[in-house]
Amino acid sequence: MPELPEVEVTRQSFMARISHAQIVSVRMGKPLRWPLGCAPEQLLQQTIYQVRRRGKYLILDLDDGVLLIHLGMSGHLVFAEQLPAPAAHDHFDLHTTHGVLRLHDPRRFGAVVWSASQDSGAALKLLGGLGAEPLDPDFDVQAFAAALKRRQASIKQVLLAGDVVVGVGNIYASEALFRAGIDPRKPACKVSKPKAQKLAGTIQQVLSEAIRQGGTTLRDFRNSHGEYGWFQLQAQVYGRAGEPCLQCGRPINMLRQGQRSTYFCRNCQK
């Protein structure tokens, strides 16, 4: 489910409500991708100051350290004053003075991890290798183009790797490459500078548009109020194999790159 837009939409949906809440109790269900990294009791009484985002991670600032939350493939957060008793796939509850933050994650590829700071320990390990934030006003298009020049892997796989630019997952990679007219199979280093600059723009455009649409709901995604996203209706290639290209009318192609599906138009993307 969650690429940058879904994580950002989630963040915006509960940040103000949870801000300055104090943690009252913690409930953990089945194991998630990584252990919490501290005794749950250590979180009690701590205040949550703000909720930030880095790539696809949410970062909750506490009195003592940070709590990282990753939604994996199938996770979403719910935040409400009260919630029903945990059901199947509700694997983490953070009870606070403002309400309950609950992670629902059927596949359990998600995680909640405590770290002493954002720049040390578990957080350093998880966030340290991440690339640039595409929606940061300081995003450096020249540096982005230069970084692509150093990579021989296909442009699609370099986007997904997240060490050049963060937040672009399988849906938005296909969409951004289509809008930039770049063949997803092209080695990143062979993408011309103008095309790389164009791609930087289409990545920003696609992600921003998706945030405005509340993200993409293929099956699981909801924001913390339980509302769906609608960007899937604007997708021009993702999930449209065999359907006519909206630019040239020829059928959209699908292929596998690194065990992930890529959707593109052979005619419009060179």
Next chain:
DNA sequence: ATATCGACCTGCTAGC
């Protein structure tokens, strides 16, 4: 260093 591939886990759908 970089690229590829398997692994993690559950649910749903298409096809027989």
Next chain:
DNA sequence: TGCTAGCAGGTCGATA
């Protein structure tokens, strides 16, 4: 109707 294979929004760690 029921079973099975294959696929799904991510990313880490082992291997070449």
